[in-house]
Amino acid sequence: MVSNQQEKISNYFLEQAKLNASSSGDDINEDENEPLPNELNTVNSSGGFLVVSTDKLSVKYTNVNLHGHDVGVIQANHPAPVKRIMYYFEMTVKNAGTKGQIAIGFTTESFKMRRQPGWEANSYGYHGDDGLLYRGHGKGETFGPTFTTGDVVGGGINYASEGVFFTKNGHVVGTVYKDVKSQLFPTIAVHSQNEEVTVNFGEEEFLFDLESHEVEERLRQQSRIEKLSLPQNISYGIVRSYLLHYGYEDTLNVLDAATSNSVPPINVSQQNGFIEQDKLYALNQRKTLRQLIRMGQIDDAFGKLRDWYPQIIPDDNSPVCFLLHSQNFIELVRVGKLEDAVKYGRVELAKFFGLEEYKELIRECVALLAYEEPLKSPVGHLLGESQREIVADAVNAMVLSTNSGLKDPLSCLHSQLEKLLRQLTACVLERRSFSGGQGETFNLHQALSKTCYLRQIYVCPSLG
Structure with missing residues (x-):
């Protein structure tokens, strides 16, 4: 009989499969949802003191100003986007x-x-007539050179360093600390007769090399990270624990052999609470089951589970059984055996019809039959490796949970690397909250996707 903890584990991976289904084909960067400034706002401006061109990208001061309030000032139509490393x-x-x-x-x-x-x-504000920087009051501070006809001047926000910077003719003039946490609008002003400027919000190539400036900022961040003091071979320990957790036995042996003479011993349990003996549990069997699922041999994986761990699939109606049956259905569609897939679905998937928690995934699986080229269809993600990995991870976690010596069965859900990424997410979100939610976005789903990259690097399919 499946224990309550094992049921929680299998339900967790059922939810992961649903998440994979709902997010596939909708991999939109959150940054792209922010409206970008692309023209000047003719509504919110001191309209009586300037004339805006029809394309809303140029302004001209046509009056003779009488006092300091006769400024022709205008903002962009949208605030500077904040979910990025910088704006310019x-x-x-x-x-x-x-x-x-x-x-x-x-x-x-x-x-x-x-x-x-x-x-x-x-x-x-960076002002052209005196080269002074003004921030929050009418008294300027020494900042940079003046600018005049023919000059190209830029303004930017570096969310990583929390600074506002200005450029002249492609070179940074200077940077000041950005103490305003609310959204800021790109703004220009003209203040004497015949002054005229044209704005570029990025539709045309900037004179300033913004891309290189962003790269330099990332390198500065990386340099700060590399200066942090860490145990000499902690990265080796994290990678090794990852391979152990997911049952990559052959790759683990290759890693150990390659580093036996170059990496000094490390007591992993002392470094991060990792108990290696728990992850060594059933390593060879977990490796075999993962290989079978990754190769689409679901019937063989079922057979091994019935022989080795019948307690995981006692009644064939558990969430992990559903994941295996649905994957078997998907594999039949993958190789073009559509009639066999229909027969299999009527027998095995039918057991889960009417159960709300399975309805969405069953509908996605069955939809594969409706397309001549299912791989190119809206449900084509089911034929991808990520779906196999979810099933393999679920089986791997369920096997780990049968270890009677395991103190915390829910530790089977994530490797040490993924727990580290979760902690990183929490830290980044907390840090971002101090800056009013400004700066590059970070979420666990994107971070965990990098785990797949580690698999490609460290896990050779021929060895796994």
Whole structure:
């Protein structure tokens, strides 16, 4: 009889299969959901002091200003996106006018639209007539050179370092700490007769090499990480524990042989609470079962389970049995045996008809029969390796859970590497919360997908 803990384990992998089904074909980066600035906002501007071109990318100051509030200021139509490492835009000074009082910067939605960016709280501005930086008040600070007709000036936000930076003619002028946590709008201002600028929100190539700047920031982050003090061979221990957890016995032996003379011994249990004996449990059998499932030989995997671990599949109606039966159905479709798949589904999948928790996955499996080229269909992900891996992981965890000496059966769900990634997720989300939710997004699903990359590197299919 399946224990309560084993039922929790098999139900967990059933949910993973549902997640795989719902997310497949919808792998949209969260960053892409943010609206990007692409034109100037003619509604929210000091319209009486400037003229905006029909393409909403150029502005000109046509009046003679009488006092400091006669600024022609305008924001972009959307705030700078925040779910990325940095944001940047540029403007070209077509005419510096009579005084060259042009400014570029960032302002909040509530900014007073008759003031230069930087003159009011929660705003930043780099000004062309004096080269000063203004941030939050009317007194500027020494910053960079002035700019005039023909110059290309840019403004950016580095969310990783929490800084606002400005450029002139392709070179960084300087950076200041970004103490505003709310969203910021790209903003430009003109303030004397005939001043005219054109804005580039990225539709055209920037003069400034933003891509290289991003690479440099990532390298700085990587350098900080590499300076952290860690045990000499902790990465070896993590990789080894990963191979043990998932039953990659042959690859584990190759790794041990290759590092026997180069990696000093490490007491893994002392380093991260890892009990190697638990993961050594049934290693050879788990390896065999994983190989069979990865090769699509589900009937053979069923046979081995009945011989070795009948307690895992006592009544053929458990979630892990469903995953194996549905995978067998999928394998029949994969090789074009559609009639056999229909017969198999009527016998084995029919046991799960009417049960709400299986309805979604059964519908996905059966839908494979509706397409001449099921691999190219909306449910084609079922024919991918990720689906086999979910089933193999479920069986592997269920076998590990039969270890009577296991103190925590739920430890079978994840390897030490995946637990580390979960901790990393929690830390990144906590750190991101301090910056108002700004910066590159990070979620566990994307992080765990990198585990597949490790499999490709460390697990040779011929050895696994």
